[in-house]
Amino acid sequence: MGGTAGLTDGGLGSQDRLLSADHVTLVAAPTAAACGRAFVRERLARWQVEDRADDALLVASELVSNAVTAVGFGDRVPRAREITGRQVIGLQLRLVRADLFVEVWDGAAGLPEPCCRGCRASCSGPGGR
Incomplete structure (x- = not known):
């Protein structure tokens, strides 16, 4: 499955329009989060919204890392030849x-199953699935 995070300055209305969008496909491997961060940095620089980089890099890194944990190769x-559609991660910026x-x-x-404080022993570890 997946996750979305909106780093917003306000609500979206029907009159809002898409200014830019791009995506990358990553393999669920240990390098995926670093590749995702590089993609985010490059796109935000291209779109001239580098002021959003810190938050966007953190969110993308966490969500990609969670996806790698869920479907990756350890x-x-x-x-x-080992990679199937199940081990592919999509990262999109809009x-x-x-x-x-x-x-x-x-x-x-x-x-994804979010962890709640104290509900299960497995929730004490990293990740948010």
Whole structure:
């Protein structure tokens, strides 16, 4: 499944229009978060909204890392023949008016399950699925 984070200055209305959008496809490997951050840095510089970089980099890195945990190859880099559609992660940026959206999706079958404080022992670890 996936996650979306909106780094906004206000609400979206029906009159808002898309200013810029781009996406990248990543393999769910240990290098995916770094590649995702490079993509975010480059696109925000191209769109001249570098002031959003710190927040967008943090959000993209966390969401991509969660996706790698959910569908990835652990700590190893896979061989090309091992990669299936399930191990592919999408990262998309959309700039609508003054609002930047960071969206990530993966090939996991179920919905992400957020952790709540103290509800399960597994929730004490990193990640947010």
